Amino acid sequence: MTIAGIIAEYDPFHRGHAWHVRETRRITGCDWVVACMAGHFTQRGEPALWSKWARAQMALASGVDAVFELPALFAVRTADAFALGGVTVLGGLGCDWLSFGSETEDMDLLRRLAALRAREPEALSAAIRAKLDGGLSHARARGEAVAELLGIEPEAVNRPNLILAAEYLRAIEAGGYAMTPVAVRRVGDYHDEAVGPVASATAIRGAFLRGDAEAALNAMPVPVRPDALHPMDDLLLHTLRGMRLDELAALPDVSEGLEHRLYDACRVAATREGLLEALKCKRYTRARLSRTLTHALLGMDRALATAHPAPTYARLLGVRAGAEPLLKELSRRATLPVVTRATELKGDPVFELECRATDTWALLHDAPELRAMGREYTEKFVKQR
Numbered sequence: 001m002t003i004a005g006i007i008a009e010y011d012p013f014h015r016g017h018a019w020h021v022r023e024t025r026r027i028t029g030c031d032w033v034v035a036c037m038a039g040h041f042t043q044r045g046e047p048a049l050w051s052k053w054a055r056a057q058m059a060l061a062s063g064v065d066a067v068f069e070l071p072a073l074f075a076v077r078t079a080d081a082f083a084l085g086g087v088t089v090l091g092g093l094g095c096d097w098l099s100f101g102s103e104t105e106d107m108d109l110l111r112r113l114a115a116l117r118a119r120e121p122e123a124l125s126a127a128i129r130a131k132l133d134g135g136l137s138h139a140r141a142r143g144e145a146v147a148e149l150l151g152i153e154p155e156a157v158n159r160p161n162l163i164l165a166a167e168y169l170r171a172i173e174a175g176g177y178a179m180t181p182v183a184v185r186r187v188g189d190y191h192d193e194a195v196g197p198v199a200s201a202t203a204i205r206g207a208f209l210r211g212d213a214e215a216a217l218n219a220m221p222v223p224v225r226p227d228a229l230h231p232m233d234d235l236l237l238h239t240l241r242g243m244r245l246d247e248l249a250a251l252p253d254v255s256e257g258l259e260h261r262l263y264d265a266c267r268v269a270a271t272r273e274g275l276l277e278a279l280k281c282k283r284y285t286r287a288r289l290s291r292t293l294t295h296a297l298l299g300m301d302r303a304l305a306t307a308h309p310a311p312t313y314a315r316l317l318g319v320r321a322g323a324e325p326l327l328k329e330l331s332r333r334a335t336l337p338v339v340t341r342a343t344e345l346k347g348d349p350v351f352e353l354e355c356r357a358t359d360t361w362a363l364l365h366d367a368p369e370l371r372a373m374g375r376e377y378t379e380k381f382v383k384q385r
Contacts, residue, residue, distance in 0.1 A: 001329055004030040005095035005179070007070065007086030007168070009038045011048045011205065013058035015198050016101075016186070018221050021063040023184045024099040032065045032326045036089045037317065038075035039354060040361035041298070043082050045290030047361050049205055049226040051370075053379055056318035058222040060384035065326050067318040067382070068093070071311055072357040073304065073350050076294050078253065079160075080117075081305070083167035084174070088310040091177035094333025098172065102165040102183040103156060110183065112150055113162070114169040124149055137282040161186060175310075195219055230364050233271045236297050240266035240275075243296060250301045253292050258284070262292070298356050308350050315339040315351075318382030342377045351376075 004024050010017060021033055037059065039052045048055070056067040074085025090098060102110070116124060124145055131141035139158055147154040156162060165183060172179050195207045199219035207216035208226060217223035240248075240262070248259035261279055269275035272293065279289050295301070314336045319327060331338055345351035355376045362371050372378075 001032070001325070002028065002030045002096045003032045003034055003094065003326070003329070004028045004097035004099050004182070005090030005093070006033065006035045006064070006099050007037075007083070007090065007164075008035055008059075009042050009048070009075075009201070010035070010055045010059055011038075011042055011201055012050050012220055012224070012226075013055060013062055013222060014201055014204055014219060015221050016200065017059070018062045019198075020099070020101055020184050024097070024182065025063075027182055027184070028097045028099065028180075030097060032323065032329075033063065034090065034093065034095060034326070034330075035059055035064045035067045036070045036086045037067050038070045039072050040357050041072055041076045041294055043075060043077070043079075043291070044287055045076060045292070045294040047229060047232060047364055049208060049229055050224065051227075051361075052317060052358075053382055054224055054226075056382045057384060058220075058224060060318050060320045060382060061222045065320050065323045066316065066330075069315040069317050069354075071315075071350050072298065072354050073300065073308060074311065076291055076298070076300070076357075077305075078288070078291070079163045079167045080170070083164055084171045084309075085311055087168060087171035087175060087177065087179075089314050089336065091172070091175050091179055092311070092334060092336030093314050093330050093338070094335070095179055097182055098168060098179045099182040099184055100165055100168055101161050101186045103159050103162050103186060105183045105185050107181065107183060109150065109152070110162075110165050110169055110181075113146070113157075113166040114173075116146060116149065117166055118170050135282075137285075139285050227365055227367055227370055230366070231272060232297065232360075232364055233273075235360065235363060236272050236293055237266060237269065237275070239297050240293070247301075248296070250303065251292055251295045252300060252302050252305045253288055253295070256283070258292070298353060298360060300353055304349060304353065311336065312350070313337045313339050313345065313348070315345070316381050318384060321383065321385045340381060 040048050042048055059067050068089055070086050074081050127145035128141050143157040144154045147157045169181055195203045195215040204216045204219050245259055245263055248262050265275055265278040269278055276289055358376050359373050
């Protein structure tokens with residue numbers, strides 16, 4: 001019996017994801033596909049449009065056999081922490097393969113990029129500094145310097161899936177997992193906003209948000225309309241304005257005095273978008289700043305991240321009917337506890353953060369049944385028939 005793992009957000013699960021699952025089965029010849037999926041906040045630092053239970057249902061209805069959770073402590077983080085979290089869960093379950101979407105299937109290139117991200121040579125550091133002195137943003141300077149060293153186009157280096165792919169390889173090596181990486185070339189552009197038969201998650205979310213629900217639903221293999229999600233501006237600004245400078249400085253990605261800019265800007269900004277605009281500069285990408293705001297909103301600090309460098313459990317969110325042999329095999333293989341009931345995690349600091357994330361996400365809705373606190377304890381894992 002062989003098992004392939006996929007790390008994903010599935011916000012929402014679209015036809016490109018279904019193709020990825022099918023390609024994973026074809027390339028690896030695996031018997032089962034397991035997904036490790038982010039919860040109610042994504043790596044972009046934004047709330048997911050669909051609940052994690054709805055997204056698990058989508059995945060299970062479209063070819064995934066079981067869905068486990070990527071805890072928020074790792075899901076709403078930089079690429080290295082996101083990858084380490086997902087690889088630890090899937091490696092801890094005993095998966096034989098790790099399949100991921102990438103802009104390239106060149107595994108040698110991905111390994112070279114992973115090596116550079118693991119151990120940055122002085123020549124690369126010097127090249128980055130020179131480009132920063134030339135006025136480039138940090139992301140652009142690094143991208144161009146790495147591209148020159150690897151002999152590839154600069155636009156390729158900062159593509160999100162390429163960076164994640166390299167971090168997956170690093171995490172597999174660092175953890176000593178016997179997982180074989182498989183790169184599946186992406187269909188379409190990650191940021192393409194056009195809505196068609198094979199649309200990106202970005203395009204589908206955008207279509208829903210601008211009211212074009214019909215086009216969005218037609219782009220999904222399992223058409224599920226999301227509940228209305230309101231901006232988290234007031235919740236965020238209320239939280240930030242109540243934080244001291246030392247509390248802002250303790251957020252995971254805050255350094256070099258960013259806490260001072262954040263402290264001042266949140267007192268005059270009227271919206272989350274306005275705050276991001278005020279904070280934006282060459283040093284910090286929008287994604288990094290967006291994650292930082294969500295870290296503050298959820299009460300995620302550097303001390304928690306340091307104390308829990310990797311997941312210590314694998315929580316089951318959903319399973320497909322007929323996958324009982326898979327669960328039995330995972331229980332036999334797993335080096336992490338396989339958790340099916342939230343009560344087993346009561347008191348765990350990482351799960352407490354998960355509860356805060358879900359309870360915060362709930363307050364972004366109007367429907368009374370969605371706003372209730374404690375859904376982590378009342379929702380059972382999904383059974384797809």
